[in-house]
Amino acid sequence: MDQILEVRGLDKSYAGFALRGVSFSLPRGYIMGLIGPNGAGKTTIIRLLLGLARPDGGEIRALGLDISTNGAIVRSRIGFVHEAPSFYLHLTVAGLASIVARFYPHWDATVFRRLASEFQLPLGKRVYALSRGMRTKLALALALSHDAELLVLDEPTSGLDPVFRRELLERLAAYIQDGNRSVLFSTQITSDLERVADYITFIQGGQLVFSTTRDEVKDRWGLVKGGLELLDEGRRFFRGIETSAFSFTAVTDDVEAARRRFAGREVVVERASLEDLMFYLSRARAGAATGEGEGSPPGRGRDS
Amino acid sequence: MTDYALEVTGLCKSYRGFALRDVSFRLPRGYIMGLIGPNGAGKTTVIKLIMNLVRRHSGEVKVFGLDNRAAGREIRSRIGFVYDFPCFHEDASLDDHRRVIAPFYPRWSEEAFERLLREFELPRDKKFKALSHGMQTKFALVLALSHDADLLVLDEPTAGLDPVFRRELLQRLSALLQDEGKSVLFSTHITTDLERVADFVTFIRNGEIAFSLPKDHLLETWGIVRGDERAVAALDGETRKGLRRSPYGVEVLTSNVDEARRRSGPGVVVDRPSLEDIMVLMTGEGNRAR
């Protein structure tokens, strides 16, 4: 299983923020979701991957090449779709495509035209006159038209409705069909990832919480809800707790152990959505819950 | 007669190839209503009409029982608003905006403003345009939540914000509802937020109200029936709200899941719909407007 993207011990710090020792890798032919609270470092990682900033430490290898030395080659084979596409707004769709085409050796005008018609993108219309959804489709069409092997999306769907989002997810799934191309998809709408992501990388406060397969997240992590009297018993398993007047809810990364521990007792143990994980682990980080607080990564950062 | 925080009746408005046709729904006092619908369905236009920012062709909007044209001033002094379009002076800071806006609101509370400022971790003196997208939304929320509003009108208040903040906002909204006099109209594309705390859900689709129902009733009586063409053929008629054909079979959204179970053929899967499923099935191309 060769890796299309390998990030090892990435460090980057600037005003009031630091990325520390982030490592994860994305095999060919899969979709990886990148999640984490605002300001956790997701955009920084993407900027480093695209060579828009230089890491203080660590290494990024994309498409088998070290990006610090051959960033240009790597960038020509990466398709980048970001939240506020800062295109030249006064250009028409076709005009913009012709400019972008010059930057990419493998640009394929027929592919772009096919995608433009598929997305119902009016070639003659000015970019500033396009709706938000249309601009994201344009960004996607451009990213898919130069034979990119790695698609990087940074919050492409914020403010877009579920119909559009599902259509985008279907396109991403189609994109990786040949098993040779991959997607790195950073989003705050985690329900989208629950639909298509094969891997999930969770970044919090500049550190890796985990980077593993979606199924492993589903199997290992869980929500435990119980009466307040059971709280202390379970502290060993709990990684983030929220108490209310009538019960506590905690997230655990060893749901089997929690099931065994509380078998037969009046406890609800159920699957945790990615949103639950982010919410309750932020409680741990805020030190509101267990003593060990800091969400230390559970050992195996990279999954072979 | 239950009193309503918001009564929209027969609202019509058309411009630039888009039209609101006879939009009517009501939000009882003391509850949260989710407003959902695809981009361009008219959600923002309805909100602008409630705030009387644009002119309507016909229809009536009553807020706290008062007509929003006759008693616009009284109403707006009790409404907190967050828009999904830019409306702040970009070269002015949060403090500048507080200084100019606070005098307009009789129930403005400096203490509430300061507490929200700290909790949202917002810089007091940074210019609006220098803030990140998420911070700008929080900027609007602080101003909307600092004058003890009786009705919150929030248009995409969580766009671009992470699940942690979104859930904290929902907790804040449900805390607000401890006071039965408070109500919230909450338009969003992130329907999972609504599934938790919304009491009512109103769905707008190309300028028309598809439904406006209590959320529990909606999620309990509606269902998705998945099967092949034959198995779901019997499910047409009034209760069929949406249909989607996919390579693996047909998905029908029905407003009466028990009846659908009885009338559908063998080998059919019946599932509980999420709000997102309902939206997708009711706006997908394979769907004939019911």
Place this chain on the structure above:
Amino acid sequence: MLGNLIRLDLLLGRRVLALNGFLFTFWFAFFLWMGGPDVSVGGYIVLTSVMSVFLPVTVIVREGKFNAAALTCSLPVSRREIVRARYGLSIGLGSCLMVVAITVGLLCPWSHLAVAKLVAPKALLLALSMIVLEVALLLPFLFRFGWIGIIVLLIVLQLLGIVALTLTRLLGHGTAFGLGIKALANALRSLYANLGDPIFVAVWAAVLVLVTFASCALSTWLYGRRRV
């Protein structure tokens, strides 16, 4: 409520206010330096008052740039109050800048303006009249079209000016334009002359008040229909 609205525009636009205020003042002094001895008090008053009204306009116009009209209109105020506040702001701010212009006229070492005439009631009334008339003309455009309207209006006025100048030079003074310009100049001169006569001033004041209210009503109607 009007006070709060005026405060809103002034406070949010304070940087623009300070910058333009300084620029205008500098321009007044420069105009006097360029004009030298043949700048008449009447001429100076007319020109500086026409300029002064553009200071409040640059403050009010900011709202359009940031689409902040939605914010102001969402506050517990009526459109009528917003319009009235802006008329007050425009006349007030225009008058303040006129005071500055007159002070510049007095203090500037290279100013040849007769001090007595510059501060005479006639001159002050002329200035006020010009400000009120200009505000009545400009603000409806501002409320209907926002900052684009003002720019279009300015461009149109300048074009008219250029056309007028070329025509008068080419065809001599007989043309309609030439007559138009001359008529305007005469009207201003007679206005200036009559402002000494109290009865005329009383009538003229009534006219100004009427014009302002009419323009204010028009602006309220226009702003009410504007899609924010």
Place this chain on the structure above:
Amino acid sequence: MKILIANSSPDPIYEQIARQVKSQIISGDLPEGTSLPSIRRLAQELQISVITTKRAYEELEKEGFIDSVGGKGTFVAAQNADFLREKRMKVVEERLAQAVDEARTLGIGCDQLSEMLRLLCGEES
């Protein structure tokens, strides 16, 4: 009072609340007269919609488990002894019925089942 909401369970949330409050009243954890949180406080604590908690309380009131005194709040209703006994008998019946269903799926006959029951009763005495 303890209430645990399982989002993944098929039954509606208001039913889960009603069932858990009922069992705590029947088991005596919530004795007569205890004051219950308002529907809005419960909705805030459990992060669900006010209408859901309202429906739960309406069902509990309909079945006589609680009554709400206008303005002063909601309290556990006076459960007369045999009404309570009858309720607890119903719970026992339900559990036995489940056991019978389970046994049938495993092909265990009625007599074998009663033998197991005697054994279980035997152990306790």
